[in-house]
Amino acid sequence: MNSYLEIMGRFVPLLLTLVVVAILLGAIDWYLRRRWRENPDAQFRFQLIMLSLTLAAVLAIVLALPIDSTLRGQLLGLIGILLSAAIALSSTTFIGNIMAGIMLKVVKNARPGDFITVADLTGRITEMDLLHTEIQTELRDLVTVPNLFMVTNPLKVV
Template identity: 75%
Template sequence: MLELLRSFLPLLLTLALVLATLLGAHVTLRRRWAERPEAQFQFQLIMLALTLAGLLALVVALPVSDTVQGQLLSLIGILLSAAIALSSATFIGNILAGIMLKAVGSARPGDFITVASLTGRISEMGLLHTEIQTEFRDLVTVPNIYMVTQPVKVVRASGSIITAEVSLGFDVPHSRAREVLRSAAEASGLKDCFVHVRELGDFSVTYRAAGLLEDVQSLLSARSKLQECMLDGLHEAGIEIVSPTFMNTRALEPGARVLPPDQAQQSKPSAEGPQAEDIAFDKAEEAASAEKLRLAIEELDAELTSLEEQGGDAVKDRAKQLAADREQLAARLESALARMQAEEREESGAATR
């Protein structure tokens, strides 16, 4: 009995030491980082490392032969290697996908994109993930591997086609409907407007009005403006809207139409407030501005390099002006990045409170 106790004494001492170490580290780190909720990841990482070290120490202290200890250590190594291999597949895949997105350059911070059913503006592109700000001002983190395995629609900076559909009755001549809807699209500020007949339904005809929007930064407002102009244009023309299926249980006089009151009798609309894009895509807009500043600095660097290769007094003044412009752009970029970091810290602090 005494011999058995002596053989297990090192294991018991090691177990007590490991438990004391883990408990002491837990209490110390909790007390030290009590006011820092963002340090939770560091705390968990340290405790995981100490737990693994304690497990190895217990294996070494087991009263078994060296061969058995070697087999146990090999088994632990195999399990850890398998866990790392399985988890690193997604990790490495996201890194490679991030490099691919940067190399292809199909999307940049500030662009309007649609990934599967998610629509918004890119506010940040990292090595592991892409952050998208939705029209509700929410920030959605999308893994890069998802970005390269799903269809991604990017709104071109040079312009995008804005569309809206409406259903009208069969009693409305299509030539008249085309004329009214095209005028409404032009009134909304779109260019190269056109109208298509989309469907001949059981109860109505579906029309699509469309036009080119050159200022894609006002995408949300432009869609709303187009539908407002279509609504006003059809009402002013005395055309009923029967989208998608017109149903009314009230008794109406023959020839009666369901239209809003005369525009002249309605109260004047109040002054328009801020656009939806100014509120919804604030972070994405800052990211787009920072990206434009980076591109401008790169262009200036390339031009300065070209001037230095040319040499001569004729280009010195131009080089000085470019250098001054570069300093101004660099200062603006630094200020924009500092402002973005400050806002992120404020959001992190508000989230932890």
């Protein structure tokens, strides 16, 4: 019976961390969605905040695991290596679109509502997201363009 209680006692910090992380992520998600519902620019911030918080939550869970500190350090090192490999190997696709989305927001050469021409596409930006930009053409069609395309082709704000 004592060994059972001892084993369960080792998992209490992990269970508490899981509960706190789930409640915090859910509450922050609910609050930010409610607060930024009407603002199309806020979706980018929302996604970036939630991505960062999820990464922090994974690190908190790894730190709360009932394992030896050497193994915990190796797991944290593995997470760092995997993130570095993802950035290095996927920069032309998924991660590349995220980086391009961040660049578009930082450079601020185009915003939602601007009338633009990029490559052979002309229209008004309706939404700028972390991974893509939505453009409404002159024929009222909505076209989703990857942010990497927006960065690698000349962009002209009309």
